[in-house]
Every structure is written in structure tokens, then in C-alpha cells.
Amino acid sequence: MxxxxxxxxxxxxxxxxxxxxxxxxxxxxxxxxxxxxxxxxxxxxxxxxxxxxxxxxxxxxxxxxxxxxxxxxxxxxxxxxxxxxxxxxxxxxxxxxxxxxxxxxxxxxPTITEGGSSPDVKQTIVNPDWKPVGTTQTGEHQAVYDESSVDWQEMLKAISYATGIDGGNMTVWFLGNNGGPQSAQGTVSDKAGGPKYRVAIDWVDGEGWKPVKVEELK
Incomplete structure (x- = not known):
């Protein structure tokens, strides 16, 4: 049980x-x-x-x-x-x-021709494209052939422009009147040597000196 x-x-x-x-x-x-x-x-x-x-x-x-x-x-x-x-x-x-x-x-x-205005000229150079070199002068102009004048420096600038001779290397043999009150002429050469040049320049009112003719001298 x-x-x-x-x-x-x-x-x-x-x-x-x-x-x-x-x-x-x-x-x-x-x-x-x-x-x-x-x-x-x-x-x-x-x-x-x-x-x-x-x-x-x-x-x-x-x-x-x-x-x-x-x-x-x-x-x-x-x-x-x-x-x-x-x-x-x-x-x-x-x-x-x-x-x-x-x-x-x-x-x-430029136009280059043999000879020139005198027997001592080898050749003459004329360039109708030459321009006045500019000026700082005002009023009525009168050529001044004084090395300390502005006019003198601007003449040499025109001569340097026509010949290609740098102003700092330029020997000035002559710079004076060229037969008229507004016409000048300079004879220059390069200090390093080379030919002499006789350069005719004319004054243009308000624009400065302009090269007219370059003659290479013998």
C-alpha cells in the first residue's frame, strides 16, 4: 500500500x-x-x-x-x-x-648720296622721316650757342638723334649758326673713334630742333 x-x-x-x-x-x-x-x-x-x-x-x-x-x-x-x-x-x-x-x-x-656741300664730304644722308626732338622752351625762340643753355642741350639731342652717337660719348668740334636765325650746324664724332659728322638742324616752333641733313666727313 x-x-x-x-x-x-x-x-x-x-x-x-x-x-x-x-x-x-x-x-x-x-x-x-x-x-x-x-x-x-x-x-x-x-x-x-x-x-x-x-x-x-x-x-x-x-x-x-x-x-x-x-x-x-x-x-x-x-x-x-x-x-x-x-x-x-x-x-x-x-x-x-x-x-x-x-x-x-x-x-x-634714308637717302644717301656721294659727296656733299664741300670737297671734304664723303657722303650726304637725308631722311624725310626725321622728326623734331621736342623742347621744354616756350615763347618766341632765339638760338643760343651757350653750352650751359637749354637750347644748346636740345641741339645736341637733335644731332645725337640724327647720327646715332650717344650724347655722353660725343665730342663736339663745332656748334653754331648755319646761315639763319633758326638754323644751326654742328660737327661731332664718337669719343671711341670713327668718322666726323656735320649735321644741319632747323628749329620748329613748339616742337624743337629737327635734323635736316647729315654729312659724313672724310
Whole structure:
């Protein structure tokens, strides 16, 4: 009798333990299902919002990149335009320089003839393109043959212009009147050596002394 009761209690204990195990498994499964439901719900509501925000951020970034690209293209176009303008300016300057050189070449073709106004003249040089050398003098002009005068210095400037001899390297053998109140004549040479030149110059009102004729002496 006692054994039967012990077996019955053991059987009920096993059933109770099995039931507890079953309940634990069921409760675990229910918890897992609830967690899955919560996760899916959060994903649906909050995940879409985050996705929209990311899309919005992506659109903003794309616009910024597009604007930066447009600015970069515009900057490149400006740089290309500046380069083209610089090339054009350089081309214009080169053309102007060539034109100026041509004009100088045309002006540097004087007429040269053998002999001159006296037997001691080897050849005579005349250039119709010679211009007055300018002046700082005002009012009525009168030739002044004084080495300390402005007029004297401007005469030597005209003679240097006609002969190509630098004023600092010029020896003046003679500078005086040439037969008229506004006409002068000078005989000069280069200090380093070379031929003597006799240069006739005329005064042009408001413009200074102008070379008229250069004679290279024997």
C-alpha cells in the first residue's frame, strides 16, 4: 500500500515537471513572437521615416554636388575665357610690335648720296622721316650757342638723334649758326673713334630742333 502511494506521487511529480517545462517553452515562444511583432512594427513605422530622411539627405547632397559641378564648370569656362583673352591680347601686342617694327624699318631708310656741300664730304644722308626732338622752351625762340643753355642741350639731342652717337660719348668740334636765325650746324664724332659728322638742324616752333641733313666727313 505504501509503495503504491509513493509511485502515484512520483508520477504526479513527473507530470507536474513536464507541465512546467511545457509552460516554459510556450511562454518562451510567446515572448519570441511578441518580440518579433514589436521589431516588425518598429521597422515599419520608424524604418520608413529613416529611409525618407536618408532619401531627403541624398537629394540635398546630389543638389549640392550638382551646384558644385556647375560652379566648377562655370569657373573653368571663366578661366578658358581669360586664357583666350590673354592669347588675343598677346596676339594684338605682337601685331602692334610687328607694325611698329615695320614703321621703324620704313623710317630707317634714308637717302644717301656721294659727296656733299664741300670737297671734304664723303657722303650726304637725308631722311624725310626725321622728326623734331621736342623742347621744354616756350615763347618766341632765339638760338643760343651757350653750352650751359637749354637750347644748346636740345641741339645736341637733335644731332645725337640724327647720327646715332650717344650724347655722353660725343665730342663736339663745332656748334653754331648755319646761315639763319633758326638754323644751326654742328660737327661731332664718337669719343671711341670713327668718322666726323656735320649735321644741319632747323628749329620748329613748339616742337624743337629737327635734323635736316647729315654729312659724313672724310
Amino acid at each position: 505504501g509503495n503504491f502511494e509513493e509511485n502515484d506521487e512520483a508520477s504526479r511529480a513527473r507530470k507536474l515537471a513536464k507541465r512546467r517545462k511545457t509552460n516554459l517553452i510556450l511562454n518562451s515562444l510567446i515572448t519570441i513572437v511578441l518580440l518579433l511583432i514589436v521589431f516588425v512594427t518598429v521597422k515599419i513605422f520608424f524604418g520608413d521615416g529613416q529611409s525618407e530622411a536618408e532619401k531627403s539627405d541624398s537629394v540635398v547632397v546630389d543638389k549640392q554636388l550638382a551646384n558644385e559641378k556647375a560652379d566648377g564648370d562655370s569657373g573653368n569656362e571663366d578661366e578658358e575665357e581669360e586664357v583666350e583673352e590673354e592669347k588675343q591680347d598677346a596676339s594684338d601686342l605682337e601685331e602692334e610690335s610687328e607694325s611698329a617694327d615695320e614703321e621703324l624699318e620704313e623710317e630707317s631708310e
